[in-house]
Amino acid sequence: MLKLYQFHPSGNCYKVRLLLHQLGIPFEVVELDLKAGAARGADFKAKNPIGRVPTLELSPGTFLAESNAILWYFAEGTPFIPTDKLERARMLQWMFFEQYSHEPYIAVARAWISFFGVPAGKERELEERTQKGYAALDVMEGELKQRPFFAGERYSLADIALYAYTHVADEGRFELSRYPAIRAWFTRVQAQPGHLTITAPSGTWREPSR
């Protein structure tokens, strides 16, 4: 069975659980103690030299890393990837935006504030990350005023990638009340068949509803 090495509260790990649930693909979970540095040790780096979760063991000894690459792997040939060439590239555009312009600010602020504590001397850096996080939310709000989902008319991997940390951005002290288009999109994402919350325990995986 597929084995997901993860840290449950991580949005990057949640992306993978959400998609696998929506696709009806069973998997088991190995929970890592990131506070104790579990992803940085030699044991884990033999699985994923980048030293990050999520890491998926596809078959014994075969690993795939980077949340958005894992999403792509499982979504190929499914409705989660648009069939139109430009929409497909647009989906990837937003997935790269998520990793470059969104996650380093919103996810890191959330991780520091809600899980690991703000590292000593990083208070000013937190302010900068907060500012850049708001810039990312502004870009998202502008897009979602024009179309229902990031790749166009349909829910795709780009929505999974961006939903993961955006919907819990309040845990990084981002005020989402000022973003009505983003909040309306949350409702559309949550209405997708087989939706799973970030807190749903991995151990309760069942046949999804679709």
Place this chain on the structure above:
Amino acid sequence: MLKLYQFHPSGNCYKVRLLLHQLGIPFEVVELDLKAGAARGADFKAKNPIGRVPTLELSPGTFLAESNAILWYFAEGTPFIPTDKLERARMLQWMFFEQYSHEPYIAVARAWISFFGVPAGKERELEERTQKGYAALDVMEGELKQRPFFAGERYSLADIALYAYTHVADEGRFELSRYPAIRAWFTRVQAQPGHLTITAPSGTWREPSR
């Protein structure tokens, strides 16, 4: 004709020029003055709300952003994307690694040191970025000891994405002499048909050699 909005020394822009050259696709260039904030103005943000180069105008009024998504768009159906499903996902894994764990450190250090100057008060941040840049190079070195290219046996978009800033990392004061596997890979990348250097003027675009 395709119109590439770019800043010539940017590795992210170079990726696009290199692939289009290797594919024999003609394009014209609009050079932006990033020092003067050209990518941050309302005019440019109407083209790409993320406010970054490269941005490609596919047809009048239709824009695509994020270097690695642009690469994907043009490479679909060509040998630059592996036909094997796992190799394709592995290629994307390294492209996301590049944007998350490599570019923010190696490209930013290079930009500060060689183009824009280190911002006031960012000296310690530069040290941190240098450290994380070396961590990315260490991961690359480890991979390249095992296989000739990042997706496996063949040159792919992952090599274009990672070559762009790695081969000029010395401009960010990274010492590449300690990375023999990376330097051997440079030679393999440079030997690909239609290779183009980062400094080759855009105005001299010609029919590529393949």
